[in-house]
Amino acid sequence: MNGDTGNGNGGGGAVEALPGDWLRGLGITLGALVVFMVVTQVAWEGWYPLSSFPMYSNPQPWEDYLYLTDAQDKPLPLQHHLGLSASKLNKMYRKYLKDFCVVEKAHDDYPGRALQQKAVAALMEKVRPMAERRGRPLPETVKVVEVVIGRKPPEKGKSAPAGVALAGPLEEVPTVIGEDTNKKGAAK
Amino acid sequence: MKTWREEIKEQFKPVFGPLPMDGREAFWLRLFFAILVVWMMAGEDFSNLGSQDKPTGLARLMDLTFLARGNALLWVKIGVAGLMLPYVFGLGLPVVLPLVALIHAAVFSFFNSQGYTSHGNQIVSLMLVGQTLVALFFPVYRMVAGRPFVPRGGKRRESYLLYATMIMICGVYMTSVVSKMRKSDGRWLRQLPNVAVQVIKTHRQTWYSNPEDPKGVAPGVPVPKAAVMLENPLGTQILLGAGLVLEWFCFLCLANRGWALLVGLSLIGMHRSIDLIMHLTFGLNEWASAIFLVNVPFWVMWFLRRRRERRDSGCSLPTSR
Numbered sequence: 001m002n003g004d005t006g007n008g009n010g011g012g013g014a015v016e017a018l019p020g021d022w023l024r025g026l027g028i029t030l031g032a033l034v035v036f037m038v039v040t041q042v043a044w045e046g047w048y049p050l051s052s053f054p055m056y057s058n059p060q061p062w063e064d065y066l067y068l069t070d071a072q073d074k075p076l077p078l079q080h081h082l083g084l085s086a087s088k089l090n091k092m093y094r095k096y097l098k099d100f101c102v103v104e105k106a107h108d109d110y111p112g113r114a115l116q117q118k119a120v121a122a123l124m125e126k127v128r129p130m131a132e133r134r135g136r137p138l139p140e141t142v143k144v145v146e147v148v149i150g151r152k153p154p155e156k157g158k159s160a161p162a163g164v165a166l167a168g169p170l171e172e173v174p175t176v177i178g179e180d181t182n183k184k185g186a187a188k
Numbered sequence: 189m190k191t192w193r194e195e196i197k198e199q200f201k202p203v204f205g206p207l208p209m210d211g212r213e214a215f216w217l218r219l220f221f222a223i224l225v226v227w228m229m230a231g232e233d234f235s236n237l238g239s240q241d242k243p244t245g246l247a248r249l250m251d252l253t254f255l256a257r258g259n260a261l262l263w264v265k266i267g268v269a270g271l272m273l274p275y276v277f278g279l280g281l282p283v284v285l286p287l288v289a290l291i292h293a294a295v296f297s298f299f300n301s302q303g304y305t306s307h308g309n310q311i312v313s314l315m316l317v318g319q320t321l322v323a324l325f326f327p328v329y330r331m332v333a334g335r336p337f338v339p340r341g342g343k344r345r346e347s348y349l350l351y352a353t354m355i356m357i358c359g360v361y362m363t364s365v366v367s368k369m370r371k372s373d374g375r376w377l378r379q380l381p382n383v384a385v386q387v388i389k390t391h392r393q394t395w396y397s398n399p400e401d402p403k404g405v406a407p408g409v410p411v412p413k414a415a416v417m418l419e420n421p422l423g424t425q426i427l428l429g430a431g432l433v434l435e436w437f438c439f440l441c442l443a444n445r446g447w448a449l450l451v452g453l454s455l456i457g458m459h460r461s462i463d464l465i466m467h468l469t470f471g472l473n474e475w476a477s478a479i480f481l482v483n484v485p486f487w488v489m490w491f492l493r494r495r496r497e498r499r500d501s502g503c504s505l506p507t508s509r
Contacts, residue, residue, distance in 0.1 A: 022443075025204030029355065029442050036359035037366050048245030048297040049313035051305070053364035057371040059382035063389045067396040079398045083236040086393035092303035095242055126303070130236040147392070147407075150385040170388060170414070172407065 062150035066090045071141040081131045081138055089127070093144075096122040109152075113177075120144045120178030128182060137182075144178040189501050195494055200446035206351040207445065208342030214278065216485035217350065221315070222272035224475050225288065228312060229265050232295065237302060244305075245297030246290075252298035264291060278346070281323040289316035308472050311360050315476060318352035353480050354442055360473070361435040361455070368432065380428050381421035383466075387414040390466045403467050413465055431458045441481050445490075452481025 040050050066089055068076045078086050094108070097119035101108040106115055124142065131138045149172045190198070234256040240247045254260050268291055275284050293316075296309040326345060329337040339347060368376040391411045395404030405411050417424045434454050441451035455477040463469050478484075 022202040022204050026202070026443075029204050029439065032355055033359055033362055033439060036355070037363050040359070040363045041366060041370070046244060047248070048300050049293055049310040049317065050245075051307060051310050051363075052367045053307055053310075053360060054367045054371060055307060055364065056383065056386060057364070057368040057376070059372075059376070059379045059386065061382050061385060063385045065389050065393050065396075075396060075399070077398055077400075078396060083233065084397075086396040087390075088302075088304040088306070090393070091305065095303040126239070126241070129238055133238060134236050149388050149392075150382075170385060170418075172388070172392075174407075 060150075062148060062152040064090075064146055064148045066093050067145050067147070068138070069143045069145060070139040071143070073143065076138065076142070081134070081136045082127050083130065083134055084127070089123075092126065093119055093123045116146075116177045120180065124178075124180040128180075140182045142180045142182075143176050144180070145174050146177045147172055147174045189498065192494075196446070199490075200444055202443045204443055206339070206343050206347035209344055209347045209350065210486075210489060211344075213483075213485045213489060214344065214346035214349075215276070217346070217479060217483070218278060219276050220479045221353075222276045224472070224479065225292065225312060225316070226265075226269045226272055228309065228472060229268050229292070229295065232261065232265075232299065234261050234298070237298070240298055240301035242303040243297075243301045245300070246294045247297045247301040252294055252301070255295060255298050261295075264295060267291065281319075281345075281349075282327050285316065285320040285323040289313070289320045292316055308470055311357065311476050312472050314356040314360065315353045315480075318356040319349050322348045322352045350480060351442070353476075354448065357473075357476050357480060358439045358442065361438045365432060365436045376432070377425055377429050380425045381417060383424065383428060384414040384417040387411060387417060387466050390468060394467055427461075431462075434458055445483070445486060448481045448483060449487065452477040452483070455481065 041052050065086060067086055068078065068081075068089075070076060078084055078089055082089065084092075097111055097115060098108045100106075100115045100118050100122075101111050104115060106112060111119075123144070128138055150170045237256040238253065240251070240253055246252065255264065268288060271284050271288050271291075274280050275288070293313050296306075296313060299309070300306060322345070325348070326337055339345065372379055388405075388411045391403075391405035391414075392407060393404075394401050395406050398404065399406070434451075435458075438451050438455065441448040456474050459470050459474045459477075
């Protein structure tokens, strides 16, 4: 480990900087940050750890999430079975759906039943082994339920009207978008 | 002898560059960061993962599924903990930092290759990348220029490590502002009241993840925080809009120690508020701000040193009388 700086100011941190010095420092620093932002906006999620950090970047008047139930419609505790949060489960489903929509040239906010079921099948193929690896297998029949909160605009609009300010209680509409039966047999 | 006010004012003089640093401050910062890296790795469990069907980062170049097999991850954790030991003492950084950055990026690339993106880990990987670039700069400079790069004016290698780390932290926040503006076509502030929908979503998702989690809200049960946001759209815009301003101007923390302290505390406050409202925690971001922006070791040493200097010269702390 290095010792003291021997700089005479005891590492106090305050330095005398001429206006030109700190302006040059500011210019170089902002330049580095601009490079960082350009790289992350271009490369974003494809190359970890680069990301555009898009969390909550486009708040819409509607949102959707997923949960799983057994055949009797009883919700399954996702963390217990899969070691995953409902948020991660939803992101996985959306990723499959988006990929299928790209292939089929569909809008991923309005994918249609067939693509939804395709994405559900891919999701279940992924998460059933997860549960088995944890020794907490999912029931033989699992229903995938999508809940839409708020007001989803009609498909023609494709996106929410600008600056929509919601008011009053929000509707939450659950829909079973797929059902998966374990081909390997039932889990107790 | 300067007054305390003058001493504090001095810490707010603009510099926008690496600052002189005491060896003990450098040690404490490395120790805290090493603990953060080892602690976050220790918490990972890949026993449920078996594939990388949506590869990102290093997983695009190589098969990282071995991390989920047997005791591989345990050995990786032990390896990282072992590498962070010389790091704490500032030894072999040009070797240690690239290795840790690579391992860290590999582990969390695999984690993020499951179809979901977890943004919480990226800030630590990016800080490691920033420090790696600085650690490699010194030997590369020596090779290219034929002489060592000698930091001047009381600065040391760790001054540059700290500055690069702070740039990475700022980059994360400023990038998210650009994304907000780009993805919302500049309407983010106007659309903010819609965050109420997200608040309901996060509370429901918490419940469906684990119905016994007290933070979750069961379906059919109202989410009071969302109702408050819906009833006060302007208040929501002011509260969350302040966060956007903070994120954009966080580069001020690069001006000097004083601004770093203020920005660091503000960012922690912002994350605490978001956790309170939305149950979204960004613990690693908070720790990054606490370690490198708030920088407690610097301020403790600064205060003790100034107090000692004043005592030695016959001045004393202001008293109530």
